[in-house]
Amino acid sequence: MEKKVTIRDVAAYTGVSRTTVSNIVNGINKTSEETKEKVLKAIKELNYQPDFTAISLSKKKSNIIGVVIPTFDDSLAPIFRENHYYTEILGGMEYVFKNHNYDLFISGMMNPIEFKNWIQKRNLDGLIFLGLFPESVYNEIKTLDIPIVLIDNYEKHGVNYPNIRIDDELGGYIATKHLIDRGHKRISFMGHDLKTISVDEKRLSGYIKALQEANLSLNEDLLFDGTGSFYEVGFQMGLKLLELGDKATAIFATSDILAVGIIKALLEHGKKVPKDYSIVGFDDLVISRYSIPSLTTISQNVFNKGVLSAQTILNIIEHGTSDPVSINLPIELIVRKSTSFL
Amino acid sequence: MEKKVTIRDVAAYTGVSRTTVSNIVNGINKTSEETKEKVLKAIKELNYQPDFTAISLSKKKSNIIGVVIPTFDDSLAPIFRENHYYTEILGGMEYVFKNHNYDLFISGMMNPIEFKNWIQKRNLDGLIFLGLFPESVYNEIKTLDIPIVLIDNYEKHGVNYPNIRIDDELGGYIATKHLIDRGHKRISFMGHDLKTISVDEKRLSGYIKALQEANLSLNEDLLFDGTGSFYEVGFQMGLKLLELGDKATAIFATSDILAVGIIKALLEHGKKVPKDYSIVGFDDLVISRYSIPSLTTISQNVFNKGVLSAQTILNIIEHGTSDPVSINLPIELIVRKSTSFL
DNA sequence: TCATTTTTGTTGACCGGTTCACTTGATACA
DNA sequence: TGTATCAAGTGAACCGGTCAACAAAAATGA
Known part of the structure; x- marks a missing residue:
């Protein structure tokens, strides 16, 4: 077990005080070039590494x-x-x-x-x-x-x-607008923990704004919210949507992961994406490029x-x-x- | 800004030495029940929390x-x-x-x-x-x-x-055996960083063992290795396999993520999974349940x-x-x- | 030349704990 | 009664740094 090199070792080795070594290490310019060189050389030779714990204690700064x-x-x-x-x-x-x-x-x-x-x-x-x-x-x-x-x-x-x-509201707006521009009128919103995750609330606002702007009515039945595992929540929402029959032709999901779960449910029940359901995700995670089909999504540079x-x-x-x-x-x-x- | 409560505060408050407080906190039984109670009460009242940094420094233990x-x-x-x-x-x-x-x-x-x-x-x-x-x-x-x-x-x-x-070799063996049992004879192996990640080497051994046991010849062309982003590496391997024509009917991928990338490439080029290619992944990550199709995989409780x-x-x-x-x-x-x- | 300022450096207390060596008073033993 | 043992607790050094106050030497200035 090697012994740890302390600032005192460096000081003793160079015949200088601890404070001087400390100053040099911390770039406090109070030392002659001569001594500075000597000390820096010693630090290299002994491989002195300041102890973060000690620094934390005295500086009250832990890094x-x-x-x-x-x-x-x-x-x-x-x-x-x-x-x-x-x-x-x-x-x-x-x-x-x-x-x-x-x-x-x-x-x-x-x-x-x-x-x-x-x-x-x-x-x-x-x-x-x-x-x-x-x-x-x-x-x-x-x-x-x-x-x-x-x-x-x-x-x-x-x-x-x-x-x-x-701007999460804008995100929700753009996503929904995209679906509207593609001709969809019955668009479902699927979010996660709406009451506690404020971003999803904002995205919902954007969704509503886009609908209003296009004179589409808001159908409460198509608003979904869930808690827990993202994949699974998406999957369950997909199932619920299917139970509703063909009330919707498109979905805005507030997360790519949610979207993957939703698609899974739809495909397992013989539906096609995007033929039967168009879906927009959110975040542009890596998975959105490799999911099947790849996801249209709102990219934020995460x-x-x-x-x-x-x-x-x-x-x-x-x-x-x-x-x-x-x-x-x-x-x-x-x-x-x-x-x-x- | 609140002042932090130290062991000295507790000691002063109870009229006892720091050592005694320290002993009590650390469960060292050298104190009368009476004092112990008094000190514990003070600790509660003052909300004393030992400072990990200080403990680290003196005990040389950081938690x-x-x-x-x-x-x-x-x-x-x-x-x-x-x-x-x-x-x-x-x-x-x-x-x-x-x-x-x-x-x-x-x-x-x-x-x-x-x-x-x-x-x-x-x-x-x-x-x-x-x-x-x-x-x-x-x-x-x-x-x-x-x-x-x-x-x-x-x-x-x-x-x-x-x-x-x-037992990674066993994992590779089971995966490959499964494909062989399903009637496949031309099975590709796709791994990641084979030279530096030893688990994949072992899985390759298992793959080879299974082939030998079934008297199938090892085709070097079907062995793939890659470095970098898992999804992308898988995707590229999928493309390469396609270039080879119909040399293989099955793939053992050493990771579920790899498998997702592979499938993506295959499907994009009109192939079907598992109709044209059967694929076994590895790890049983959450994604393997929600990928399309869901992945046959070697589950290890990660x-x-x-x-x-x-x-x-x-x-x-x-x-x-x-x-x-x-x-x-x-x-x-x-x-x-x-x-x-x- | 002497006083003043600047440069360069040192000392010792401190951060908040732990620990070893030691004291004190009580109890046991014989 | 004298000594050994033990329980309960204390004091001070220490962990490895930082920092304010101070000191000595060198440079400046008049």
Whole structure:
């Protein structure tokens, strides 16, 4: 077992004080070129690596960012298993943080108190909320004044946190408009956790707006909402739609994963996509290119969403730029094979 | 900004020494019932939470486990984006660690030195290798004597680390046998990173064994290997197979994701699955139930793999049971709709 | 030349815990 | 009664850094 090299070893080796070594390591210019060189050489030779734990303790800065995702039972398992939207975002964050020497804790939701304790115990430098949480969580965190960035959030929390999102209402509008333009008049809306996931509410608004604009009536029977496994929820909604007979000819699903599940149900019952049902998904996940048929979808650069939120929080942490720049990322309709003219 | 409650506050509040508080918190029985009660009450009242950073520093124990995944450019993004096999395993780990008060760092591979520094800088309590790494990595880590658990590993590293895996050769054998039993004689093998991912090598062995047993000749033209995005690699392999004409009637793909890509290519060129090509996947990821057609696949309980590796490393850390219990998890053929009789 | 400022560097307390060596008072033993 | 044993608890050093206050030497200025 090798002995760890500490700042004291470097100091002793070069005959200089700990503070001097510390200053050099941290780029604080208070040292002559001569000594600086000597110390840097020693650091190389001894392979000295500053201990993050010690730094955390004295600086109260851990170089760890917490990412929190709302979950039902505090377990991230379902997220990792099939919420490719979230994992792609995580990929974007990881990419940025890795290059800035930050590490990442990913956590499902806990109760507000545990949550706060976690932040304090771990000396987290920042928190990214990936999705929507109960108001009590924000209230608890607020007292800690730790940098926070929100993703996909539409609530006000008394504090003006930067918010990375897209125009979800516009997304819903474009998706629905596309179907209307293709001649569809009876369009079903299928969402997920409408009451708790605000983006789907907005997308529903966009859907309604598009219908109204085209003078199409809103049929409540065609509005679906579900909770749980995305694939399975989509599958079940597909079945329910089939039970309704031929009330609809098109579907706007608020997620590509949902769409895959829906298509599965339809095809299993002898329907064709897009011949019998045109479907628009959302997110443009990788799967949407390889699903059968490939999905027409609203592309939001999911990876980029992760990248931007990471950069935003790093800016706050390192330069204190806390002007809450909320960013609306661009979206785009990608037409593939799951939609056709009626 | 609230002030953090420290062990000194608790000590002062109860008129007892820090050591005593520390002992009580850590369950070291050196205190009278009376004092213990008094202190526990104070802890509740003040909401004292021991600071993990401080504990890390003095105990040299961080309650953080590092999970490392081999990546090409040190970025986990591709993994998070489409390697659902890895993310499902991560889900299993997270589930266990969360309940034991451990947090998780997930990292792509770095060079061996950086890697080692990371472990030291962060005082990691253990390391899980998810996949196969260059020998130099193990050599570097070996000098640190930190608990290590391997997943899907077939190499010996001079040290006997616990290894969680399945019998991959058997998996390849069962998959291929299934196709042979269905009357197929010209079966293609499609793998991923054969030189660096040892599980695929083993699965290839199983494939060869099954062929030999059935007195079928091995056709090198039908052996495919690729690198990069799983979906895309599968897609490209599908195209290549088509170029070969009707040399094969069945495919064994070493991953469900690969299989989805393959099927996509075949269907886009007018072929039918399973009518023209029967396909067996591997892993039984969620997607295999919702793909079109649903995939016949070798089921390994991926989630459980994560759970077991997490439990194993916790055992080593907390009870020192370092008897390297390597576990071979059971596998099972799941017959769905992507295979049929010739 | 002497006072002042600047450069370069050091010392020691501190971050919030743990741990080893030690004290004190009570109990047991003989 | 004297000594050994034990339970309950304390003090101070320590983990590996940072930082404010201070000090010595060098440079500046008048």
